[in-house]
Amino acid sequence: MLARCLPALLPPLAQEEALEVRQVLSVCGQHEAAATAAVRRPFRAPHHTITVPALVGGGRPVVPGEITRAQHGVLFLDELPEFPRRLLDLLRQPLEEGVIRLARANRSLAFPARFQLVAAMNSCPCGNLGLKRKPCKCTPGDVQRYRSKISGPILDRIDLRIEVGTPPADKVGVAAAPPHVSRLAQESRQLRRRIAAARGRQVDRYAGFEGVHCNAQATAELRRTLIGARREAIDFLRRAMTHWNLSVRAFDRALAVARTIADLEGTSDVDVQHVAEALQYRLLASSGEMGG
Ligand SMILES: [Zn+2]
Structure with missing residues (x-):
């Protein structure tokens, strides 16, 4: 939910940024979205079963991948350790340069890929480590293996790491009363x-x-x-x-x-x-x- 809220909290797209987002939409065949008056920061949340071309771009004819579709917006990877390591390692260059270069038979192609990466993971495979109410069933080895699925170079490119606890039971699944909603707004x-x-x-x-x-x-x-x-x-x-x-x-x-x-x-x-x-x-x- 926090990741989904992020694009709306960011400032509106600058003119130049909005133009780039429109270009990406139109290259992806979304001409109607590209032509709307108010183009928004994108939010993309691919599943961990995504293919390499669908993530970074490719195919024949070549089409942009999720990282380009997330241009000037948010790319959200839920359950980060479930993504194959070779897939995550492909994100290193775009995270650094804001662009993805694809090698083709006799030429090289570049697509813009300037996105904010937001990722989520559990503290351990069972997800209970650190929780007071539920015991964790994982061995230290399990925890180590789970965390080592994310390579050092990718972790090094994640600037903000925040531990998010479970909300208290009385706050879960309760529709917020109007005063609460207005305070949130x-x-x-x-x-x-x-x-x-x-x-x-x-x-x-x-x-x-x-x-x-x-x-x-x-x-x-x-x-x-x-x-x-x-x-x-x-x-x-x-x-x-x-x-x-x-x-x-x-x-x-x-x-x-x-x-x-x-x-x-x-x-x-x-x-x-x-x-x-x-x-x-x-x-x-x-x-x-x-x-x-
Ligand atoms: Zn556990």
Whole structure:
């Protein structure tokens, strides 16, 4: 449900982004959707039995896959460990470059693939690890095998990892009363405004750099120049990098997340507390210690 809510919380598509989404829809034969006045951020949730061409594009004639259909929107992979590892590894390049290159007999093709990846998984094969009410029946070996289905390089490209508990029994399956609904709607509006303001700051920051609208789209070099991180924040991150043996990518991505946290707060400088929060999201689930 959280993943499905995400596209609506993101700011409306910029003109240039909307044009790209329309192009993808029309290449996929969805001419009616491509021509609607208000084109929305896509939400795609392929099943783990999906084929390689259906995920990344291919076939004859070549058609874009789910990652291109998710352009400027959300690609949601539920039950992440159920996806074959070779399939997940194909996501590495597009996650890095925002584009998928397909090799054909005598030429190479490129489709846009700039999406936000959201994935969900259980804490263990039975799903009860860490729950108070139900016992987990898995052996440590089962848990280890389950988690190792997601390769290190893919995990390294997931910037925010959050443990989601089971809601209390009295909150499950109960239709929200009207006052509750209106409060939720109000909270969503506030959240949307905050996100829009943060995105606005990012658009201003990267004005003049073509195709860059937010922290995630900037190159690591560009971010390092424009991010406005305090010296103490960088020192703190360097120490963390040594302590947890983080990759250079992890360093750069943590800095980007810290910048976004500061943007959501409306703060001009990235400080130690922003970096600390960003690291907290990254370190959960690394080295197999996924809460629980
Ligand atoms: Zn279990």
